[in-house]
Amino acid sequence: MGHGHADALRRHGASVVVEDLAELLDASVIEHPAFPVEPWAVRETELQLDNLAQAESVFALANGHLGLRGNLDEGEPYGIPGTYLGGFYEVRPLPYAEAGYGYPEDGQTMVNVTNGKLIRLLVEDEPFDVRYGVVRTHERVLDLRDGVLRRTVEWTSPTGRTVRVRSTRLVSFAHRAVAAIEYIVEPVGDPFPVVIQSLLSANEPGPATSSDPRAAAALAAPLESDLHRTADVRAILVHHTRQSGLRIATAMEHLIEGPEGTSTQSESFEDDARVVISADLEPGKPLRIVKLLTYGWSAQRSVDALRDQVAAAAQGAIHAGWDGLLKAQRSYLDDFWERSDVELEGDAELQQAIRFGLFHTLQAGARGEQRAIAAKGLTGPGYDGHTFWDTETFVLPVLTYTAPHAAADALRWRLQTIDLARDRAKTLGLKGAAFPWRTIHGEECSSYWPAGTAAFHINADIADAVSRYQAAADDPDFEREVGTELLVETARLWRSLGHHDAAGHFRIDGVTGPDEYSAIADNNVYTNLLAQRNLRAAADAVERHPRHAAKLGADAEEAASWRDAAADIVIPYDESLEVHPQSEGFTDHQRWDFAACAEEQYPLLLNFPYFDLYRKQVVKQADLVLALYVCGDSFTAEERLVTSTTTRSSRSATPRCRPAVRRSWPRRWATSTSLTTISPRRRCWTSRTWSTTRATGSTSRPWPARGSRPSPASAACATTAAS
Numbered sequence: 207m208g209h210g211h212a213d214a215l216r217r218h219g220a221s222v223v224v225e226d227l228a229e230l231l232d233a234s235v236i237e238h239p240a241f242p243v244e245p246w247a248v249r250e251t252e253l254q255l256d257n258l259a260q261a262e263s264v265f266a267l268a269n270g271h272l273g274l275r276g277n278l279d280e281g282e283p284y285g286i287p288g289t290y291l292g293g294f295y296e297v298r299p300l301p302y303a304e305a306g307y308g309y310p311e312d313g314q315t316m317v318n319v320t321n322g323k324l325i326r327l328l329v330e331d332e333p334f335d336v337r338y339g340v341v342r343t344h345e346r347v348l349d350l351r352d353g354v355l356r357r358t359v360e361w362t363s364p365t366g367r368t369v370r371v372r373s374t375r376l377v378s379f380a381h382r383a384v385a386a387i388e389y390i391v392e393p394v395g396d397p398f399p400v401v402i403q404s405l406l407s408a409n410e411p412g413p414a415t416s417s418d419p420r421a422a423a424a425l426a427a428p429l430e431s432d433l434h435r436t437a438d439v440r441a442i443l444v445h446h447t448r449q450s451g452l453r454i455a456t457a458m459e460h461l462i463e464g465p466e467g468t469s470t471q472s473e474s475f476e477d478d479a480r481v482v483i484s485a486d487l488e489p490g491k492p493l494r495i496v497k498l499l500t501y502g503w504s505a506q507r508s509v510d511a512l513r514d515q516v517a518a519a520a521q522g523a524i525h526a527g528w529d530g531l532l533k534a535q536r537s538y539l540d541d542f543w544e545r546s547d548v549e550l551e552g553d554a555e556l557q558q559a560i561r562f563g564l565f566h567t568l569q570a571g572a573r574g575e576q577r578a579i580a581a582k583g584l585t586g587p588g589y590d591g592h593t594f595w596d597t598e599t600f601v602l603p604v605l606t607y608t609a610p611h612a613a614a615d616a617l618r619w620r621l622q623t624i625d626l627a628r629d630r631a632k633t634l635g636l637k638g639a640a641f642p643w644r645t646i647h648g649e650e651c652s653s654y655w656p657a658g659t660a661a662f663h664i665n666a667d668i669a670d671a672v673s674r675y676q677a678a679a680d681d682p683d684f685e686r687e688v689g690t691e692l693l694v695e696t697a698r699l700w701r702s703l704g705h706h707d708a709a710g711h712f713r714i715d716g717v718t719g720p721d722e723y724s725a726i727a728d729n730n731v732y733t734n735l736l737a738q739r740n741l742r743a744a745a746d747a748v749e750r751h752p753r754h755a756a757k758l759g760a761d762a763e764e765a766a767s768w769r770d771a772a773a774d775i776v777i778p779y780d781e782s783l784e785v786h787p788q789s790e791g792f793t794d795h796q797r798w799d800f801a802a803c804a805e806e807q808y809p810l811l812l813n814f815p816y817f818d819l820y821r822k823q824v825v826k827q828a829d830l831v832l833a834l835y836v837c838g839d840s841f842t843a844e845e846r847l848v849t850s851t852t853t854r855s856s857r858s859a860t861p862r863c864r865p866a867v868r869r870s871w872p873r874r875w876a877t878s879t880s881l882t883t884i885s886p887r888r889r890c891w892t893s894r895t896w897s898t899t900r901a902t903g904s905t906s907r908p909w910p911a912r913g914s915r916p917s918p919a920s921a922a923c924a925t926t927a928a929s
Contacts, residue, residue: 243554246350248562253336253344259285265348265355266566266585267377267385270574270612272501273584274385276346276355279325279373280334287410289321290584293577294503295591295646296428297449300653308633310653314646316580316591317428318412320443320456322499324405325389327371330398332363334371339363350565351543353379353535360394368394380534381526382573383519385499388528392492399486404497406443406456408477412587429454431476432509439470441479442516444509450647454503455512459520461496461528468493498523542568546608559880567604571612576619578646592644592651595664595720598671599836606671610679614688617675620668621688623648624695631699634659638698641665656725656816660718662703665696666736670836673743686754690747694760697744697768700737704771712774719789721829723810723819727789729776732833735840741772777840786845788830798824 240252248264262285265276275288295314302309327334336344342360349356355375362368370392378384391400409427429445432453436442439460446453460481462468468485485493500519502512523531546564550557570583578593579601597616605613620641626648627639634640642650643658652658672689675681704714714737719730745765748755755761778790787793798819807813810824819826834841 243558245554245557246561248348248350248558250346253341253346255283255337258283261346262286262288263582263585265346266569266583267353267355267375268569268584269377269379269382270569270571270579270584271382271577272377272385273569274323274375274377275586276348277323278336279323279357279371279375279387279389280327281321281324281407282335283337286413286586287318287321288586289319289323290316290587290591291319291454291501291503292574292580292584293646294319294452294454295450296425296447296452298425300651302653306655308659309655310650312649313651313653314450314590314592314649315425316587316646317425317447318410318587319429319454319501319503320406320408320445321410322385322406322456322458322497322501323375323387324403324407325373325387325495325497326403326405327369327391328401328403329363329367329369330365330400332365332367334361334363334369336361342368348562348565350561351536351539352532353539353565354532367396367398369400370394376531376535377569378531378535379538379572381519381523381531382575383500383502383516384523384531385501386523386528386531387497387499389495389497390492391487393487393489395489397486397488399484400493402483402493402495404458404460404481404483404495406441406458406479408443408445408456429477433513434474434476434479435513436472436474436479436481439472439481440520441472441474441481442513443474443477443479444513445477450505452503452505453507453509453512454501455509455516457500457516457520459498459524461498461524463494465491465493496528542609553877556877556880559877563880564604564608567601568609568612570601571605571616572609574612574615574619576615576622578619579616580646589644590651591646593646594644595661595667598664598667602671603674606675606678610675610681613671613675614679614681614684617668617672617684617692618688621692624691628695631702636699637702638700639665639695640699641668641696656820657718657722660716660726662699662714662717663719663730663733663736665699666733666740669693669696669740669743670736673739685747686751690751690754691758693740693744693747694755694758697741698764700741701768701771704737704775706771706774710774711776712771713776719829720827720832721788721825723824723826724788724792724829725816725820727792729778730789730829731777731786732788732829732836734775734777735833735837738772738775739837741768741775745769745772786830786841788825792823795821795823798822 240250240254242249242251250261254261262276267274267276271292273288273290273292275286277284277287281287294317296317298313298315300310300313332339340362342362343358345358347356353376357371357373359371360368361371372390374388376386378386389402391402408429408431428447430448431443431445433442433444439462440458442455442457444453444455458479458481462470462483464483464485465487468483470481470483472481473479483493483495487493498520500516500523502515502519504512507515526534548560548564550560566583566585571579579597580591581589581594581596582591602613602616605616623641623645624639627641630642630650631638631640640662641664642648643652643661643664645651650658669692672692676685676689700714704712706712713729714734715728716726717730717733718725719727719732745768748760748762748765778787779785780787780793783793785793803810810819811826834846838846
């Protein structure tokens with residue numbers, strides 16, 4: 207890019223100007239040689255204690271019902287200990303300095319349930335702990351084809367004894383209540399005795415609380431004991447939550463192969479159960495344990511019923527055996543990859559990232575079976591385990607085409623909560639259904655109304671997911687029994703939330719779009735375009751299924767009113783700049799002063815008052831870029847091209863922006879954003895800033911701070927650029 211072009215970009219608002227946008231990508235990452243690129247695995251060749259929390263998320267295993275964080279077998283050290291069940295939560299009060307009408311009174315928080323992953327090893331009397339002694343080798347491999355996490359360690363104790371430990375962990379797709387661990391211990395060099403403690407542990411202490419609103423709320427000992435029991439090498443614990451009244455049962459069973467003289471004993475307490483295995487080992491004669499875990503929960507079943515449920519599931523796991531569980535897991539994933547794999551040539555890193563993303567997306571919802579899919583799946587407690595609009599906008603499109611049954615189940619869960627959504631709409635003085643911004647069970651759990659209550663686009667996101675699934679799947683029963691009701695009730699919400707002004711335009715005022723730094727905006731482009739699509743889809747559903755619509759009280763006259771609103775809806779356009787602003791008046795706001803922000807002041811939400819963010823041109827989520835991606839047919843080719851440039855500038859500067867879009871950067875951008883999920887690996891983001899788009903009317907935006915959750919819109923932006 208010539209100096210003249212660079213100067214023009216700066217004059218028209220660009221805060222960062224580079225010859226090639228790939229320079230930003232290359233400058234913002236740190237390479238970690240401990241994670242080699244492989245097509246079908248994520249391999250960690252050395253243990254990095256500074257990255258434990260991130261690695262635990264990367265190496266998490268789940269099936270949508272049960273999730274195990276990738277903690278070390280021995281439990282310590284850890285970043286965040288975690289075992290989760292989809293939909294299992296505790297209730298907590300939402301404090302307000304000053305109450306207001308319609309404010310939700312209670313929140314819901316995902317519970318770290320009974321930990322069955324724990325297997326502690328003592329070599330002679332020295333506990334195996336990677337913080338002590340010498341770790342000679344340490345490798346973990348997430349196998350994306352077999353669906354298991356393998357670990358191999360060679361460790362020398364402080365007393366000089368060397369042991370080799372191999373473990374393989376599995377959360378079954380075929381048996382949704384079952385997880386299993388194969389644990390093999392073998393001495394290296396001299397013989398010596400070992401003791402293995404296999405445990406169930408409830409009410410584990412967690413990490414210190416955080417002031418970050420995106421972190422989970424701390425729950426002190428949320429589980430209360432109902433039953434604890436052991437027999438031979440099996441144990442069962444049953445607990446209930448104190449406030450939500452949900453009950454959970456956990457069982458463990460063991461298959462043991464060891465040298466002659468191997469002995470076992472077991473004991474249980476209210477929050478703990480352990481099976482202890484003792485053996486004298488010699489080189490070449492290992493001790494092998496297969497630990498089988500089963501989980502179940504219910505809001506209604508009795509202690510005895512849940513106890514029997516997990517006991518029966520454990521017996522089923524014994525019947526399948528370790529080899530049978532492995533075979534069923536591989537078979538399930540072979541079928542998934544056969545229909546879902548994306549093969550790339552010439553970019554091994556992006557190939558790995560795409561398969562990793564597909565695998566974790568499958569894990570988030572495969573066996574959720576009409577439970578909410580949380581923002582972090584079942585990999586960690588962030589965002590309290592709540593589901594947001596991200597599920598319908600970013601997760602369900604993938605599942606619709608790769609695991610459609612899971613997408614349908616997630617939408618059936620939405621329908622199960624529709625009475626709660628109708629009640630919420632009535633509280634807000636609206637018609638139809640107002641689905642919650644964040645929830646686990648269906649009630650609104652967002653205590654901050656500008657970013658919660660006002661983010662009505664969640665309803666259109668749900669409707670969009672319904673329409674996409676119906677277009678992709680041959681599922682007429684779903685369309686009649688699920689889709690029509692969701693479309694009708696969300697359309698009613700939009701018709702009552704918006705209004706026709708004196709000029710006959712249909713306006714939707716005072717809402718929050720995907721960008722959480724721009725709340726209570728009028729006619730947000732993303733919101734209005736999705737609402738328009740929602741209204742039309744609902745009208746079409748009434749025409750296709752008049753009898754089902756009639757049961758909902760919907761008729762042709764009401765459908766016609768939805769079509770009128772859709773036809774008249776306002777899509778803001780700034781005539782002076784000749785661009786669509788993010789919402790009405792956004793391009794008139796004062797620009798945020800990024801030059802005055804120190805690196806440690808990112809993310810901005812933790813260091814500046816929201817009112818200051820709301821009234822200035824600064825974007826947290828690439829709101830309008832996402833609109834271009836989701837509703838690309840609503841924009842011209844010229845508008846889509848401008849959005850791929852690096853500056854908010856006048857139309858006269860547009861030709862000068864175009865040379866910045868090099869052929870090299872879309873691929874690099876796609877690779878880089880794909881790898882943000884694997885942040886403890888090769889990509890650790892810094893807090894650089896980058897210019898956003900002309901179309902958003904925004905000046906610039908920070909890169910995600912190291913260790914932060916990347917905005918889902920970043921992935922959409924990458925997809926837009928790449929296409």
